[in-house]
């Protein structure tokens with residue numbers, strides 16, 4: 001093999017690896033199943049989403065949202081719904097949307113289609129049993145999608161949802177998260193925050209609570225309204 005051919009094929013491999021990484025983790029990728037990451041860019045509406053709950057701190061978040069009549073979307077883990085069914089019901093009865101975030105929050109790459117389906121189906125059943133709601137939205141843990149997800153989404157009638165803004169609320173201080181929420185807004189943004197920490201008990205979500213509490217009135221003042229993910233995707237409903 002000549003040097004030129006070697007360099008050419010190495011570049012090819014690097015490009016293929018890049019394309020594959022995009023397919024697995026890219027927020028706009030729908031390679032492994034139908035997926036969205038933002039709503040209509042013409043309407044001044046935003047969707048707050050909270051992953052990994054419910055947790056012991058979720059009721060406090062519900063109070064903040066209720067104070068401003070802000071609807072949100074909660075991507076719940078089945079394990080946490082089992083652990084805190086009353087909190088999951090409280091989210092549902094406050095009128096928020098509930099999405100599926102798998103049962104135990106595994107990374108889905110290098111897993112079998114059966115494993116992926118079971119994780120999603122188990123969360124779907126647990127959420128239905130405890131909240132009487134059937135999720136229509138699915139968010140993959142860590143945003144990682146894989147072979148078999150498309151079929152699992154079809155069987156469970158779930159649409160994949162990524163995000164256009166990631167809040168970094170699990171690692172940033174509250175004031176930095178707040179600045180991100182207030183300053184980096186575009187019409188139709190789907191904002192990813194967390195009201196739990198995977199399956200951790202009693203997680204510290206103080207930064208999230210503080211940032212959301214301070215940012216909501218400032219965002220409303222700028223003329224945006226908040227909607228659930230389903231509302232932001234289908235404004236007529």
Ligand SMILES: [Zn+2]
Nearest residue numbers: 051052141142
């Ligand atoms: Zn998660």
